[in-house]
Amino acid sequence: MPDSGPLGSSPPEQRPTPHTALPDAPAPVIPDLPVAPIASGFLAALHPAVMTPGPPPAPAPAPAPAPAPAPAKSTGTAVRESADAPAPDSALQGILRGSTGLGMTALALADRYRAALPAPESPAPVPPAEGRAVPGLYHHPVPEPDPVRVEEVSRRIKRWAEDEVQLYPEEWEGQFDGFSVGRYMVACHPDAPTVDHLMLATRLMVAENAVDDCYCEDHGGSPVGLGGRLLLAHTALDHVHSTAEYAPAWQESLGSDAPRRAYRSAMDYFVRATTPSQADRYRHDMARLHMGYLAEAAWAQTGHVPEVWEYLAMRQFNNFRPCPTITDAVGGYELPADAHARPDMQRVIALAGNATTIVNDLYSYTKELDSPGLHLNLPVVIAKREQLSERDAYLKAVEVHNELQHAFEAAAAELARACPLPTVLRFLRGVAAWVDGNHDWHRTNTFRYTLPDFW
Numbered sequence: 140m141p142d143s144g145p146l147g148s149s150p151p152e153q154r155p156t157p158h159t160a161l162p163d164a165p166a167p168v169i170p171d172l173p174v175a176p177i178a179s180g181f182l183a184a185l186h187p188a189v190m191t192p193g194p195p196p197a198p199a200p201a202p203a204p205a206p207a208p209a210p211a212k213s214t215g216t217a218v219r220e221s222a223d224a225p226a227p228d229s230a231l232q233g234i235l236r237g238s239t240g241l242g243m244t245a246l247a248l249a250d251r252y253r254a255a256l257p258a259p260e261s262p263a264p265v266p267p268a269e270g271r272a273v274p275g276l277y278h279h280p281v282p283e284p285d286p287v288r289v290e291e292v293s294r295r296i297k298r299w300a301e302d303e304v305q306l307y308p309e310e311w312e313g314q315f316d317g318f319s320v321g322r323y324m325v326a327c328h329p330d331a332p333t334v335d336h337l338m339l340a341t342r343l344m345v346a347e348n349a350v351d352d353c354y355c356e357d358h359g360g361s362p363v364g365l366g367g368r369l370l371l372a373h374t375a376l377d378h379v380h381s382t383a384e385y386a387p388a389w390q391e392s393l394g395s396d397a398p399r400r401a402y403r404s405a406m407d408y409f410v411r412a413t414t415p416s417q418a419d420r421y422r423h424d425m426a427r428l429h430m431g432y433l434a435e436a437a438w439a440q441t442g443h444v445p446e447v448w449e450y451l452a453m454r455q456f457n458n459f460r461p462c463p464t465i466t467d468a469v470g471g472y473e474l475p476a477d478a479h480a481r482p483d484m485q486r487v488i489a490l491a492g493n494a495t496t497i498v499n500d501l502y503s504y505t506k507e508l509d510s511p512g513l514h515l516n517l518p519v520v521i522a523k524r525e526q527l528s529e530r531d532a533y534l535k536a537v538e539v540h541n542e543l544q545h546a547f548e549a550a551a552a553e554l555a556r557a558c559p560l561p562t563v564l565r566f567l568r569g570v571a572a573w574v575d576g577n578h579d580w581h582r583t584n585t586f587r588y589t590l591p592d593f594w
Contacts, residue, residue, distance in 0.1 A: 268283070268322075268583035269583065269585055270582045270583040270584065270585050270588075271582065271590070272578075272582050273501050273502065273537060273590060274594050275534070275537050275541075276498075276501070276537055276540060276541065276578075277540070277541040277544050277545065278498075278544070278575070278578045279575045279578075280575070280579065281326050281329075281572075281575045281576050281579045282329075284322050284325040284326045284576075285325055288321075288325045288334060288337065289321045289322050289325050290321065291321075291334050292320070292321035292324055292325060292334060292337050292338065292341055293319075293320070293321030293322075294321075295334070295338055295341075296320055296321065296338070296341045296342065296345060297315070297316075299338075299342060299345075299404070300315065300345060300401075303404055304397065304400040304401045304404050305397065305400065306345070306349055306397050306400070306401055307349075307397065317584075317586035317587060318345075318348070318584075318586075318587070319580065319583075319584055319586070320341055320344060320345055321341070322580060322583070323344070323576070323577075323580040324337050324340050324341045324344065325337060326575075326576035326579050326580060327340070327462070327463075327572065327573045327576030327577060327580070328340060328466065328469045328470070328569070328572070328573070328576070329572050329576075330470045330565075330568075330569060330572070331469050331470060331471070332470070332471040333471075335412075336412075336469050336470070336471055337469065338408070339408060339409050339412055339413075339465070339468060339469055340462065340465060340469045342401075342404065342405035342408055342409075343405045343406075343409060343421075343461070343462075343465070344462060345401065345405070346398070346401035346402045346404075346405040346406075347425075347428070347461065349397055349398045349401045350369070350372055350398040350401075350402065351432075353396070353397060353398050354368045354369065354372070354398060354432075355432055355435075355436065356510075362435075362436030362437070362439040362440045363440065365432065365433060365436045366433055366436075369429045369432060369433065370429075371392060371399065372398050372399050372402055373402075373425065373426065373429055374389065374392075374393070375393050375399050375402035375403040375406060376402055376406050376421075376422050376425055377422045377426075406418075406421075409421065409465075409468070412468070413468045413473075414473055416473070416476045417465070417467070417468045417473060420464060420465075420476075420479060421461060421464070421465055421468075424460050424461040424464050425461055427456045427460060427461075428456065428457060428458070428460065428461055430456050431453055431454070431455075431456030431457025431458065432457055434453045434456070434457065435453060435457055435515065438453075438515065439512075439513075439515075444513075444515070444520060444523050444524065445515070445520060445524075446520075446524055447517075447520055447521055447524050447525070450515065450517065450520045451493070451517075451539075454493060454496050454497070454500075454517075455489055455492065455493055457496075458492040458493060458495070458496035459491075459492050459495045459496055459499070459577065460488060460489070460491075460492035462573060462577075463488065463491050463492065463495075463569070463570045463573035463574065464479075464488055466566060466569030466570055466572075466573055467562070467565075467566050467569065469569075470565070470569055472562060472565065473562070474562055474563065474566045475562065478558065478560070478562065478563055478566075481554075481558070483550065483553065483554045483557065483558075484554060484563075486550050487547065487550045487551045487554055487567065487570065488570065490543055490546050490547035490550055491547050491570050491571075491573070491574050493543050493547075494540060494543040494544045494547050494574060495573075495574055495577045495578070497517055497536065497539060497540040497543060498540060498577060498578050498581055499581065500516040500517040500518065500536065501517075501518070501533070501536060501537065501540065502581040502582070502584075502588040502590070503516065503581075503587070503588055504516060504518055504533065504590075504591055505588075505589050505590070505591050506587060506588060506589070507519075517536040517539060518532045518533040518535075518536045519532070521535050521536055521539075529591075529593075530591075530593045533591060533593055534593070544574075547574070548571075551567045551570070551571065554567065555567055
């Protein structure tokens with residue numbers, strides 16, 4: 140790895156500038172608004188209509204020609220056929236549609252924020268990205284991400300990776316580009332006021348993946364000694380308070396490898412733009428993530444194949460949770476700490492992380508089968524523990540995801556009814572948007588993922 144460049148000193152935590160407009164455009168001021176009544180269709184507008192096809196039936200002899208073709212019928216789950224006909228099993232759509240009642244206009248912020256960005260010069264329509272969804276997977280589509288933002292985020296994150304943190308050697312450049320992190324973050328954060336807000340999430344996402352790849356998996360990672368490496372990397376997020384004699388050595392260590400350089404820089408940007416509460420929330424969720432890494436590493440060292448329930452418990456920690464939990468910071472507002480700490484909010488966030496992580500298991504299945512050794516994912520664990528064929532285990536994992544996704548939507552809807560504060564409702568919409576954007580990125584990233592031939 141190249142030697143680290145100067146990253147500057149870490150800003151003290153007590154000097155954040157919360158809710159201050161970032162440089163590329165002024166962030167609109169959102170006043171405190173009165174609590175509004177919840178309309179019956181609050182979230183339906185967040186999720187456009189989509190049909191999720193199920194596995195096709197077995198081939199049958201071709202029917203005789205008919206005078207007129209009959210309408211095609213989906214064999215999968217109908218998420219929604221029209222904007223006026225919400226599916227009865229989508230409780231979240233019933234809550235987060237976007238009421239026009241008193242105080243609710245502040246929740247539909249994406250279009251208002253886009254007005255603060257420089258208008259592109261009549262861009263050509265963007266064709267939908269390639270890639271198909273896992274058959275039978277319950278999901279919601281997202282609008283094609285803004286190409287202007289995607290291009291700008293992609294440009295900035297590559298400059299950060301190359302010039303500020305020296306993240307990867309030249310031979311890894313194709314893999315970095317193929318990750319398509321610009322598209323990923325723009326799809327997941329549609330209410331980000333500015334590109335600078337999007338960059339807060341983008342740097343953290345790239346840094347997290349650098350730790351995963353370099354410490355755990357693809358690029359020299361190993362379960363052996365992982366705990367020590369993760370602990371030292373975590374100090375880039377949660378600073379060591381040491382003595383005058385030993386503090387300089389710790390400070391120097393933060394530039395000793397690419398993952399720590401990335402963690403340090405990404406967190407410095409985040410701390411400067413958020414409140415102490417938001418920064419500490421992120422640290423807590425990253426500690427959860429690192430604990431999940433360690434559980435998976437311990438099983439790899441001992442050759443243990445967990446029970447399905449054990450695997451799901453591990454995945455509640457080794458999952459995407461740190462990403463949707465910062466949706467308010469990326470949106471330029473703050474979910475109050477007591478609202479975030481509510482048990483029902485914690486359940487919503489946990490279910491969102493669990494569902495999105497099983498999406499990763501399903502789309503990365505063939506990629507992981509091609510990697511050396513036994514790589515645990517939900518279909519593999521189900522196949523081994525329940526003596527199912529690879530196909531049947533994969534299809535059962537789809538059912539597990541669908542149950543988690545429905546549980547997330549029901550829990551979010553119930554919380555929105557119980558606590559209909561504007562910031563809570565906006566946060567729930569932000570988490571739902573992240574869940575949808577995460578699926579869309581997996582579906583469209585054909586550079587990384589291909590589906591198994593099970594249908």
